Amino acid sequence: MTNKEVAELAGVSSAAVSRFLNGGYLSEEKRERIAAAIEQTGYVPSANARILRLKKSDTVGIILTKSDESTLSGVATGLEKYLFAAGYGASLAYVGDDEGADFNAMRSMLERQIDGIVLISSAPVPGDLELFERARVPVVIVGQHARNRNCVRFDNFGAAYDLASSLGCTMESRVAYVDAGKRYRSFGSDRRKGFLAGLERAGVPSDRITVITGGFSVDEGYYAVKKLFATRNDYDFISCATDSMAAGAIKAIREQSGSIRRHKQPRVSGFGNDPILQAVAGPIPTVRFDYEECGIKAAEMMVDLLKGEVKSVASMVLGYEVVGA
C-alpha cells in the first residue's frame, strides 16, 4: 500500500495522509477517515522514500566487531535504549573478524544514509573512516582510544593498576601475568601496563614477575598456564587479562596441583566479572565494567553530535570497580 492509495480510499490528497502521520493542519473529519483507511489497508509508509526526500534517516548505525567474544554486546543494549528514547533508530551490524567485513558494513550503512555511526570494537580502528568524514557523518568509537576522534572507553590501565595493588602482593611474591594476544592489543596493552605498574608500586621486584602471552579464550588461557608450569610452578599469583583466561588458568592449576600437590595454590585473578566464574571459583579478584553505561554514554555523545550542539572531539574514559579482592 502506498500513500496515494490510502489517500484515494479516504477521499483526500496524499498531502493530507502525510500530514496525518507527521502533523500539520488537518480537520478532525479527514483525520478519522484517514485513520480508518490506514487501519483497513494495513498501510506501512516507506522509510526509503522518506529518507530519500528528507536526506536524513534519524538512524544511527552501530557496527559491533566481535573480535573478542560477545563481551561488548552489552554496549549495544545501552546504546539502542538511549537512542530510541531520544527519538532515533538504530541499525546494528554484527560483523566477524573476516577480512573487510567491517568495511562492507560501514559502506552499507553509509549507503542507507545513517546519520551517525558508532564503532564498537577492541580491534584496531579501521582506516576507512574517511568515508564518513567525506559524508560528514559523525563517528563515535567505543572500546579504545583513537587520536582526534570521539571515543568512549574504559580505564583499563587504572583498573589493572588498582587490581594489582589490591591483590596483596609483597616483595616476596612471585607473579605471572597472562597477557591477551596481539589481536586484543587495544585493551590488552593497557591492562598489562597498568598491572605491571601496580605490581611495581606494591614493591614486587621485576625479576619475580613473568609475563606470558595467552589469547582471549578459556583454552588459550589454559595452554598458556600449562606451558608456564613446564618451567616452574611456585607462583603466588597468576593474573589474567580476561575472566575466560582465568578460568583456563584455574583448570591448569587444578591439574597441576593434582599431580604434584606440593606448592601452595597460586591465587588467580581475572578481568570482566563473569558471573559463572565468580559463582563457581569465586570470590576471585576481577574488574567489573558497566557495559550498558558505556553504551549510554556513547549514545549521549552521538546525540550531541547529531544535534550539532557539540563539534569538538571528546574522549571519555569510564570507571570500573574492582571486585572479589
Next chain:
Amino acid sequence: MTNKEVAELAGVSSAAVSRFLNGGYLSEEKRERIAAAIEQTGYVPSANARILRLKKSDTVGIILTKSDESTLSGVATGLEKYLFAAGYGASLAYVGDDEGADFNAMRSMLERQIDGIVLISSAPVPGDLELFERARVPVVIVGQHARNRNCVRFDNFGAAYDLASSLGCTMESRVAYVDAGKRYRSFGSDRRKGFLAGLERAGVPSDRITVITGGFSVDEGYYAVKKLFATRNDYDFISCATDSMAAGAIKAIREQSGSIRRHKQPRVSGFGNDPILQAVAGPIPTVRFDYEECGIKAAEMMVDLLKGEVKSVASMVLGYEVVGA
C-alpha cells in the same frame, strides 16, 4: 554526491553511471572515465533511492530478542555469514524485553523494505506477525516451535532426555530439576519434559524427583537451590535448565557442604556447554548446541523462501551433543 553529479563530471548520462555499477552495455572508455569520477568524488550511491525504485532491498531483517542473555547471539553470526555469501545484506535489531520493543523493531524493518525477516528469541512469538503476512514478507522463527510457520530450533526435548539418561541415575537416586522461569517457557518446558521422561526411562520413581523453578541466571539458580536445601539436602543429582543456573547451584552446594559436610555431594548438570563453567567445575554433564549452524540453517531457509523456490512451511529441528557425562 549523486549519480547525476558523477555523470556530469565524467561527461556521460546518469544511465551510464548506473550501468557502470550494475552492469550493462558500456564502452571501455566511459567505464574508465566514470571510475575516475567516482574515485575523485567519493561517490556513495543511495540505497534508499535504489530500494524505492526496485521495491526490494536484498536485505534480511534479524530481530534478536535478548530475553535469555546473549546465548542466541551466536545464531546471528551464522545467519549474517550465510546471507552475505548468498548476496544478501542483513540488518540486525537487538531488542530488550521492554514492552513493545520487538513490535517497534518489526515495524521499522518493514518500513525499510526488508525482503525477509528472522526472529531469534526464546520469548513467546509475538502475535504481530500478520504485519509481515500482509506485506508478503517471509518469516523464519528461530529458537522455538510455531505452528504453521517456518522455524528452526533445537531438539531441547531430545537433548534433555538423553542427558537425563546418561547421568547414571538409578531407582534409588534422588533427583532435583531446576526449571527455567516462566519467561523462558519456550525451551524451558521442552527441557523439563524431556528430562523427566529420561528419568522415567532410567527408572527413577517420580516420588524421588523434585522440580523447582529457577529463572535463568546464576543468581536465580543459586537462590533456588538454597531454598531447595532448606527442606532436605540428600540429593544425588541437581540438574539445571541452563549452565548459568548450574553455576549458581554449584555455589549453593559448596556453601551447604561447607557447613554440614555430611552427605555426599550431589552431581550437577547444566545445559549449554559454557566454556568457563566446564573449565572451572568440569567435567559436568551438559548439552552443546551449535548456534552458528542454527543460524546457517535459518539463513538457508530464508534464502529458499526469498528465491521463491519453496513455499511450504518447514519446521527444522537441529541436533545436539551431550558432553561431560
Next chain:
DNA sequence: TATGAATGTGAAATCGATTACAGTTTCGCA
C-alpha cells in the same frame, strides 16, 4: 552489399513520501 544481431547511448518515466506554495474557508475582533 545487405541484413539482422549485438552493442552502445541518453532522455524521460518511475518508485513513495514530503512540503513549498497558492488557494479557500473560517474565525475573532474592531
Next chain:
DNA sequence: TGCGAAACTGTAATCGATTTCACATTCATA
C-alpha cells in the same frame, strides 16, 4: 461589516537510482 490571522486543502516539484524505449553504431555472415 470588514479585515487580517489562523485553519485547512490540494497540486506539483523534489529526493536519487533504475530501466524502458527509441535510436545509433558496429559487427558478422549470407
